[in-house]
Amino acid sequence: MDPTSGWMRLKITEKRVIAKDTYWLALAHPEGSALPGFEAGAHVTMKMPNGVNRPYSLCGDPADTGHYEVAIKREANGRGGSISLADGTQVGDWMDVSAPVNAFSLDAKAKSFLLVAGGIGITPMRAMLQQLQAEGLRAFKLVYLTRDADSTAFLDELNSEAWAGKVMVHHDQGDAQKAFDLWKLFDKPVTGCHVYCCGPQRLMDEVKDMTGHWPSSSVHFESFGSGNALQTDDREFTVELARTGKTVRVGAGQSLLDALRGERVLVPSSCESGTCGSCKVTLLEGEADHRDFVLMDDEKSQHIMVCVSRACSAHLVLDL
Ligand code: FES
Numbered sequence: 001m002d003p004t005s006g007w008m009r010l011k012i013t014e015k016r017v018i019a020k021d022t023y024w025l026a027l028a029h030p031e032g033s034a035l036p037g038f039e040a041g042a043h044v045t046m047k048m049p050n051g052v053n054r055p056y057s058l059c060g061d062p063a064d065t066g067h068y069e070v071a072i073k074r075e076a077n078g079r080g081g082s083i084s085l086a087d088g089t090q091v092g093d094w095m096d097v098s099a100p101v102n103a104f105s106l107d108a109k110a111k112s113f114l115l116v117a118g119g120i121g122i123t124p125m126r127a128m129l130q131q132l133q134a135e136g137l138r139a140f141k142l143v144y145l146t147r148d149a150d151s152t153a154f155l156d157e158l159n160s161e162a163w164a165g166k167v168m169v170h171h172d173q174g175d176a177q178k179a180f181d182l183w184k185l186f187d188k189p190v191t192g193c194h195v196y197c198c199g200p201q202r203l204m205d206e207v208k209d210m211t212g213h214w215p216s217s218s219v220h221f222e223s224f225g226s227g228n229a230l231q232t233d234d235r236e237f238t239v240e241l242a243r244t245g246k247t248v249r250v251g252a253g254q255s256l257l258d259a260l261r262g263e264r265v266l267v268p269s270s271c272e273s274g275t276c277g278s279c280k281v282t283l284l285e286g287e288a289d290h291r292d293f294v295l296m297d298d299e300k301s302q303h304i305m306v307c308v309s310r311a312c313s314a315h316l317v318l319d320l
Pocket residue numbers: 268269270271272273274275276277278279280292294305306307308
């Protein structure tokens with residue numbers, strides 16, 4: 001690890017297509033040195049070949065420090081990070097990778113776990129399965145929701161005997177009539193059970209709605225790699241920075257956080273998916289389009305999570 005930059009230079013040692021538009025990569029130290037350890041739910045930030053930084057959940061076994069594994073969905077309509085990683089890298093390439101950070105860790109006091117993954121949201125869950133299986137102490141179950149077998153990462157592995165009774169994969173074939181009935185999971189809160197959900201915004205919104213009667217501290221969200229922060233009908237807006245008077249334009253296909261970075265306005269950030277709470281900024285004027293999973297309703301008129309949220313009004317004023 002470079003002590004000044006905080007980046008590690010790792011080599012891509014394997015790369016495979018594991019489902020439709022879904023790539024799995026293994027990265028290791030070039031001399032085989034052990035990598036910094038991590039717990040399930042952790043992510044690393046990677047510098048993409050096109051120059052942008054993107055966070056990706058580590059999906060390999062946390063007990064294995066010989067290499068890191070990530071899996072990405074190539075999002076044709078995303079911000080370009082996943083396309084750059086999918087199309088612009090090959091085995092043998094070097095990548096700058098941060099040390100692991102965990103904003104989605106398994107609760108130490110939980111008695112059991114219900115994991116709900118949608119699409120590429122399986123990545124942190126795969127590490128959780130391995131950690132919980134190795135621990136061997138607490139009950140867990142994964143419900144993995146995808147469109148069809150072709151688009152399902154790690155399908156053979158998760159359908160194998162090793163996970164019998166602990167993993168349920170459901171395909172809806174893109175038909176709302178065949179959608180999994182989530183309510184039967186959340187109808188009756190289970191004492192000591194913690195829910196972990198990672199996947200598309202629609203899935204996380206549903207789980208959030210259906211767990212309103214669960215203790216809020218027992219429901220956790222993550223959305224890495226699911227590419228859900230940007231929407232096709234997003235519009236450009238402007239942000240005024242009250243402390244300097246500067247105005248920043250946020251393009252339709254750009255996050256507010258990236259626009260601020262482009263102007264060298266640094267806001268702390270980690271998950272870049274609206275789940276960790278580190279990029280909270282005071283909103284002084286304007287109406288925000290909140291897309292995070294952090295702010296409480298009574299905070300929304302005065303704060304904004306700049307990694308995912310945008311503007312309903314054409315102009316916002318931030319305390320920056
Ligand atoms: S960086 Fe985590 S909520 Fe914005």
